[in-house]
């Protein structure tokens with residue numbers, strides 16, 4: 001049990017699941033398959049809600065915070081700082097972000113590291129357009145619309161690859177990791193920050209399994225990878241895993257914020273139906289993820305990790 005996350009909730013899990021089932025077709029959500037087109041559609045419907053409720057600056061990831069400092073700072077910047085440290089440690093000049101979303105991470109890096117070159121690649125035309133607009137005026141950044149499973153970029157062109165909460169959404173993680181390996185120079189690094197299953201879901205009890213599937217599907221993820229087999233897969237591609245840190249406790253502040261927002265949504269029983277008519281369906285489902293994630297992370301079914309991979313020299 002991860003106390004700092006488990007203590008966020010004020011309802012037993014069965015009651016939280018009952019709230020979800022009352023407002024949504026939970027069985028349909030858990031059975032749903034999610035492919036690239038589904039991911040693009042999810043973000044098309046959710047873009048405005050993310051800007052309103054998640055980050056006005058366009059960060060699309062869960063914050064990481066040590067709990068110190070301003071209560072309102074949920075730690076969206078922390079990911080950028082960790083990657084900046086990595087870039088400095090290997091004196092990287094060319095870096096690419098896989099799944100750059102609305103460009104928050106690479107835009108911040110490009111502004112703060114003007115001598116280095118950055119590229120962002122994303123499937124979503126809406127995100128790519130927003131990222132280009134927000135980075136207007138920065139000379140050391142470029143955004144490409146495309147799928148990082150197959151890039152039109154030369155071999156060994158980059159010193160570093162960043163992938164924040166995106167590999168979980170791609171259809172074939174093996175292809176994505178092999179592509180990162182191909183475009184990295186020998187000695188290059190890949191930093192992955194993502195959610196994983198800590199164990200197979202058939203090893204956890206029924207309620208937690210349902211909660212885990214609902215969290216994954218409503219975050220536009222077909223399924224989170226299991227951590228151990230995933231690490232085995234990246235080693236088979238040729239990478240060395242040089243760091244793997246469980247950051248789940250650091251997500252507590254942002255998960256608490258999202259849980260409280262979701263609780264407010266589920267309390268508005270009559271209003272729920274009215275709002276649902278006005279808001280896109282997939283945007284509304286973010287409330288399910290916000291409500292249930294503290295349970296799945298709190299019980300270590302899901303974990304939030306930073307993982308650094310090295311391409312051998």
Ligand SMILES: C[S@@+](CC[C@H](N)C(=O)[O-])C[C@H]1O[C@@H](n2cnc3c(N)ncnc32)[C@H](O)[C@@H]1O
Nearest residue numbers: 059060061099100101122123147148164166170
């Ligand atoms: C949760 S968002 C994270 C965005 C960004 N990394 C951030 O931290 O703000 C995931 C992004 O990955 C993109 N994505 C998912 N699979 C992709 C793929 N195969 N190729 C390119 N982009 C992808 C989605 O369109 C989405 O913008």
